[in-house]
Amino acid sequence: MLKCCVRLSEVPLHLYQILAGFELLRRSGKIELEIIKLPSGSPHKLPYNMLEAQCNGHTFIFDMNDGYDNLLKPEENYIDFYNSLLKKCDFLYKRSYSAQMNFALESPEKVQKTAPNYFTTVKGNPAHFPVPCDPQKEKIKKIIRLLPLSQYYNGYNLEQRFRSEALTHSEPAILFMARLWDPKGEYAGQLTPQKSEERKEINEMRAKCIRLCRKEFGSRFTGGVALSDYSIRKYPDLVLEKSGVAKKHEYLKRMKNSDILVATAGLHQSTGWKFAEYIAASKAIVSEPLYYESVGDLADGKNYLSFTNEFQCCERITELFDKQRRCSMMCANKVYYDSYMSIEKTVTQALQID
Numbered sequence: 300m301l302k303c304c305v306r307l308s309e310v311p312l313h314l315y316q317i318l319a320g321f322e323l324l325r326r327s328g329k330i331e332l333e334i335i336k337l338p339s340g341s342p343h344k345l346p347y348n349m350l351e352a353q354c355n356g357h358t359f360i361f362d363m364n365d366g367y368d369n370l371l372k373p374e375e376n377y378i379d380f381y382n383s384l385l386k387k388c389d390f391l392y393k394r395s396y397s398a399q400m401n402f403a404l405e406s407p408e409k410v411q412k413t414a415p416n417y418f419t420t421v422k423g424n425p426a427h428f429p430v431p432c433d434p435q436k437e438k439i440k441k442i443i444r445l446l447p448l449s450q451y452y453n454g455y456n457l458e459q460r461f462r463s464e465a466l467t468h469s470e471p472a473i474l475f476m477a478r479l480w481d482p483k484g485e486y487a488g489q490l491t492p493q494k495s496e497e498r499k500e501i502n503e504m505r506a507k508c509i510r511l512c513r514k515e516f517g518s519r520f521t522g523g524v525a526l527s528d529y530s531i532r533k534y535p536d537l538v539l540e541k542s543g544v545a546k547k548h549e550y551l552k553r554m555k556n557s558d559i560l561v562a563t564a565g566l567h568q569s570t571g572w573k574f575a576e577y578i579a580a581s582k583a584i585v586s587e588p589l590y591y592e593s594v595g596d597l598a599d600g601k602n603y604l605s606f607t608n609e610f611q612c613c614e615r616i617t618e619l620f621d622k623q624r625r626c627s628m629m630c631a632n633k634v635y636y637d638s639y640m641s642i643e644k645t646v647t648q649a650l651q652i653d
Contacts (some may be wrong), residue, residue, distance in 0.1 A: 301652065303354040304333045307425075308344040309432040312418045313363035313394075315456075317350055318426040320417070320646030327643075329652055330354070339431045346370050346380075351388070354650055358388040361649070363416050366395050366567030366591075373491055378403050383408050392649050394567050395591040411595040412647070414640035417456050417575035421642060426452050455547040458642050459581040463555050465629035471583075472618055474513060474553055475522040476545060476562035477505045477573075481529040497566070504563050504587070506534055507609035512561070515613045521553060522561070554580055558629075559619045560585040561612060563605070576642060578602065581633040583625045585615040593647070595639040601631050 305321055325332040337344055347456045348364045362384075364370065367377040377400065377485065385391060385406045420426065427445060429438035442452045454460075476501045482496040484490040498599070509522045523539035524530045530538050541546050544553075553561065560582045565571030565596055568590040576587040577584045584603035599605045604615040 301330045301354055301650065302333075303330045303352055303650070304335060305431070306335045306337060306353070307350045307430050308337055308341070308349070308351075309347060309434070309437070310350070310426045310430055311348060311437065313348040313416060314350050314361070315418055315424060315426040316416060316642055317361045317363065317646060319421045319424045319458075319642045320644075321352070321457070322424055323421060323643045323651075324646060329647075330360070330650075331462045333356045335650070336423055336430045337432055339550065341432070344432055346384075348385075352650075357383045357390070359649060360384060360388045361413070362391055363413075364567075365389065365565060365569035367397070367400055369567045379429065380408075381410075390649070395567070396593070397591055403489075405585065412592055413649070414594050414635075414645055415570045415573040415575035415578065415597075417461075417579070419458055419461060419642060420453055420456050421458060422454075424453070450546050450548075455551070458579075460551055461576055462538065462580075462636075463580040465581040465626065465633050467558055467583075467622060467626050467629060469622070470560035471620060471622075471625060472520075472556060473512060473520045473559045474557035475505075475509055475518055475520075476524040476525070476539070476550060476553070477522075478511070478562065479505065479530045479534060481568065494567075501564060501566070502534070504609070504615075506537055508561060508563065508612045509537055510637070511589070511609040511613055514618070521557070554582070558625060559583045559585065559616055561616070564590065573602075575640070578632045578636050581629045581636070583619045583628045584632070585612055593639075595635060597635060597639075602610070602635060604628075 301376055321332055323399040324330045342352055347370055348362045371377060371380060382405050390411055391409055392411050392413050394413050401410045419571060422452045427441060429441050443449050445449050479502045481497040481535045482498040512520045514521055524534055525539045525545045526538055560577045562571060562574040564586060566637040570589050574586055586603045588605045597619060606615050
């Protein structure tokens, strides 16, 4: 049996899927699992959204960050940052994978692709509980997520709550619910001018798509943006009227009852969580082009149709009104999820377990 030791630094939401995968492998008897919780301030602490595992003499790092530079200061460069990480591991599994950017690294062959990442979990996932390296604010959030009466309850993000068969309706429903990002950032000095501009562009693309979809598809379309001080101030016409609609359990109901779902680029050009959620639910997808690569045969035209502006977005949606094409895409996404993206598969493939 494969013996694995997972070393936990901070464990934010991006890592729940990975740690849940190790836990499922332990429960199925495929691995022996030891979890070491590094003390706060440990010199061995990994950067944000990263997890280290040692299995039969090999060291793996799972990097679920949005991009290559989102953890860096303006004067730093990603090459030095990732070269230092690659010296510490045999393989680095990267959510946001770019062969072009890896080419500049000293050991690019160590960097491997993962499937798209999203916040999903299993009951009893060790990630649910505070660890010493978690900031105090995150420790409090984790306690709140353990409470069944909380709208942030971990139980709303169990893998089976996202899964759905490839079912299609004669009158397809369209869904695009999104959040907006304040270009000023969450605190002073957080964002460079370039990152602030990126947020503005993300917001504008989401707003244009929602407005045009409302106009073009009427009652077939459900969409809007989550309630926030920024969205109320800048995009009041798009804020979802009922705040409860944006809560996770309500969103999942609407997602499962929809056929065609819209995705746009995430922060740092990442493939957003919503795109992964749509695949988990076996849905037909229209999306901005994916900047980063994923493991397996995920492809434009098969798993999603890409668009570069709001007019193309509506054109791609209309193409998916064809029931046969829509059904084919839904089935392809179910196969992709089962083959590459399920919680257990994500870790099984990384560890090369049959």
